[in-house]
Amino acid sequence: MSDTHTESRTVFAIETREISKHFGAVKAVDRLTLSIPRDGMTSIVGPNGSGKSTLINLLSGTLPLDGGMVIIDDVGLKIVKAHETPAHGLTRTFQEVRLFDQISVWDNIMVVLTNRRLFPALVERVKPSYREKAKRILGDVGMWEKRDALAMNLSYGQRKLLEIGRAMALDVNTYLFDEPFAGLFPQMLEGVKGILKEMRDQGHTIIFVSHNMDIVRELSDRIFVLDSGTLLAAGEVEEVLSSAEVIEAYLGD
Amino acid sequence: MLPDSHAYRELGRLARNPREFFRSSKGSVELWVNLLVITWALAFMLWQGAGFAITVATIFAIWAILAVSLNLVVGFTGLLSVGHIGFFGIGAYATAILTSDPAYEQLRTEAIPTFGWPFFAALPISIVLAGLVALVVGVVFNRFRDDIFVLVSFGFAIIAFSVFLNWRGLTRGAFGIHEIGKPQLGGWVLDSETEFLALALFFLALAVLISWLIVSSSFGRVLTAIREDEKAIEVFGYRVVHYKLAVWVISAMMAGLAGGLFSSWTSFIDPNSFILLESILLISIVILGGLATIWGSLLGAMAFVLLEEGMRFLPFLPNEFIGQARQIVLGILLVLLMLFRPQGLVGRYKL
Numbered sequence: 330m331s332d333t334h335t336e337s338r339t340v341f342a343i344e345t346r347e348i349s350k351h352f353g354a355v356k357a358v359d360r361l362t363l364s365i366p367r368d369g370m371t372s373i374v375g376p377n378g379s380g381k382s383t384l385i386n387l388l389s390g391t392l393p394l395d396g397g398m399v400i401i402d403d404v405g406l407k408i409v410k411a412h413e414t415p416a417h418g419l420t421r422t423f424q425e426v427r428l429f430d431q432i433s434v435w436d437n438i439m440v441v442l443t444n445r446r447l448f449p450a451l452v453e454r455v456k457p458s459y460r461e462k463a464k465r466i467l468g469d470v471g472m473w474e475k476r477d478a479l480a481m482n483l484s485y486g487q488r489k490l491l492e493i494g495r496a497m498a499l500d501v502n503t504y505l506f507d508e509p510f511a512g513l514f515p516q517m518l519e520g521v522k523g524i525l526k527e528m529r530d531q532g533h534t535i536i537f538v539s540h541n542m543d544i545v546r547e548l549s550d551r552i553f554v555l556d557s558g559t560l561l562a563a564g565e566v567e568e569v570l571s572s573a574e575v576i577e578a579y580l581g582d
Numbered sequence: 583m584l585p586d587s588h589a590y591r592e593l594g595r596l597a598r599n600p601r602e603f604f605r606s607s608k609g610s611v612e613l614w615v616n617l618l619v620i621t622w623a624l625a626f627m628l629w630q631g632a633g634f635a636i637t638v639a640t641i642f643a644i645w646a647i648l649a650v651s652l653n654l655v656v657g658f659t660g661l662l663s664v665g666h667i668g669f670f671g672i673g674a675y676a677t678a679i680l681t682s683d684p685a686y687e688q689l690r691t692e693a694i695p696t697f698g699w700p701f702f703a704a705l706p707i708s709i710v711l712a713g714l715v716a717l718v719v720g721v722v723f724n725r726f727r728d729d730i731f732v733l734v735s736f737g738f739a740i741i742a743f744s745v746f747l748n749w750r751g752l753t754r755g756a757f758g759i760h761e762i763g764k765p766q767l768g769g770w771v772l773d774s775e776t777e778f779l780a781l782a783l784f785f786l787a788l789a790v791l792i793s794w795l796i797v798s799s800s801f802g803r804v805l806t807a808i809r810e811d812e813k814a815i816e817v818f819g820y821r822v823v824h825y826k827l828a829v830w831v832i833s834a835m836m837a838g839l840a841g842g843l844f845s846s847w848t849s850f851i852d853p854n855s856f857i858l859l860e861s862i863l864l865i866s867i868v869i870l871g872g873l874a875t876i877w878g879s880l881l882g883a884m885a886f887v888l889l890e891e892g893m894r895f896l897p898f899l900p901n902e903f904i905g906q907a908r909q910i911v912l913g914i915l916l917v918l919l920m921l922f923r924p925q926g927l928v929g930r931y932k933l
Contacts, residue, residue, distance in 0.1 A: 389817055390816075390817075391813060391816075391817065411813070411816035411817050412816045412817075412819055412820055412821045412822070413819075414817065414819070415817075415818060415819035416819065420817055420818065421817055423814065427811050427813070427814040428810075428811075428814075429806065429807045429810035429811060429814070429815070430810050430811075431806075431809075431810055431930075431931050431932070432803075432806050432807065432810060436803055436806070439803060440803045440804060440806075440807045440815070440818070441818045443800035443803065443804070444800055445819050445820060447801065447821075447824050447825065447828055450799065450800040450801040450804065451795075451796065451799055451800075451801045451828075452795075452799060453799055453800040453801070454798070454799060454800075455800075495818075499818055499819070
């Protein structure tokens with residue numbers, strides 16, 4: 330990517346303008362405005378129920394916006410359609426790990442690689458380039474030996490890895506990871522950290538939600554703290570985490 | 583890769599190493615089921631002679647086209663449709679009306695429009711018509727999922743039946759349509775049972791080929807992903823509604839084809855062939871054979887037809903009881919299947 334091309338775009342991967350999502354009386358996300366810079370790793374933290382997952386769901390179009398606007402890659406969207414997000418350079422993983430359970434690990438990756446247009450897809454068979462890429466990605470996430478297993482038969486950690494691999498298979502600028510580290514054993518946790526760092530080093534924008542403050546401190550370039558659907562603090566990690574407000578939100582009074 | 587090539591690979595392996603057969607086949611229900619149904623079919627043929635076997639085989643071919651087409655929707659895409667018989671009916675009525683014989687129709691008091699088209703001109707139109715209806719219905723149905731989808735597809739079957747029964751100016755209602763034309767190629771009329779069987783098997787092979795091409799393509803892989811989690815696949819840039827609509831229309835067109843064959847074969851149709859029960863039997867065949875396996879649908883249709891027709895010859899059953907008995911047996915079979923083998927005879931997927 331040339332410098333001039335980079336300069337012609339804003340420094341933000343994702344911005345939101347007063348977005349809201351209410352579930353009945355619960356204001357999961359409430360008039361939230363934030364700007365997530367391009368490149369590097371950004372973490373989104375907050376207590377349970379602070380609206381982290383809802384925010385990810387709104388950004389990726391998995392949930393419809395009640396109001397406000399999302400700006401992805403300089404394109405303002407009042408309605409985010411999930412199937413259009415990859416075209417805007419965005420994809421995600423899910424907190425509850427949503428794989429295609431009754432198909433193989435191999436096909437879970439393959440399904441992300443193929444032609445998006447309906448009629449060409451009808452006549453398309455697996456191309457060597459797809460095969461190469463699926464092989465590389467399964468190697469990267471350490472799932473090559475498991476390629477013929479059904480996704481439903483994997484362990485929890487393997488499922489998390491496969492889901493990350495599936496997102497990686499889609500070459501986009503920005504990745505939203507919802508709780509990529511939750512419930513992992515230390516060894517696998519290191520693996521996931523390594524994968525995310527690698528992706529950042531390749532120039533992707535990584536945005537992740539996590540409860541694990543040690544990992545947040547270690548990985549993030551910047552941090553957004555949510556509380557009750559609003560932005561409590563944002564900025565450099567150490568600065569934000571040592572602020573009185575954030576400590577109060579986490580520890581109560 | 584054939585999605586259900588597992589059984590073949592196993593057969594091939596066992597053929598090369600016969601001693602292993604008895605050891606491994608104990609655990610392989612699939613293999614035994616395959617052998618059982620095929621042996622049963624051969625035994626039936628020898629027992630009843632070729633004439634009846636040809637009739638049974640034609641019935642099988644028509645059910646099999648239906649089962650294969652419905653499996654695309656139910657097994658591969660995960661849309662449990664119980665309204666498929668409606669498309670079968672549309673195909674059947676379209677062919678019947680388009681081929682209706684003006685000379686014969688003039689003798690009837692309650693006339694229907696007569697076209698007098700040859701079968702091979704009427705069949706493509708019937709297929710397209712089933713597809714068009716599916717397109718319109720599908721646009722609406724696409725808004726529903728899971729249980730609600732089952733209910734609305736149920737509604738479609740009822741509406742279709744009601745139209746067949748009550749649009750008397752077109753279908754002659756409960757009196758049905760008689761003297762439906764036989765297929766003709768040039769001067770050659772396919773009016774013998776054997777010729778018609780060949781035609782039906784040709785179209786079955788075509789349906790199987792098209793299904794196989796679909797499910798082994800990138801499109802087919804997306805369908806299975808939609809079945810597993812349609813919200814998740816959207817995030818990767820697929821417009822799920824388009825895929826569901828496309829497979830729905832293709833499947834309905836195949837059902838329309840089966841309908842056209844059916845009406846020409848029986849040469850008489852009335853709305854009773856397209857009641858909801860037939861739709862339930864059809865979905866039973868698909869589940870019996872196994873979801874998301876083409877071979878399973880063929881096997882399921884074969885087992886069903888053998889069961890249905892074979893029961894005529896049970897000596898202890900009174901004749902008037904047979905029609906009901908097959909439904910009872912099929913019902914019991916389905917319950918047993920769900921208890922002990924929910925993935926169907928040769929399937930590996932669950933609803």
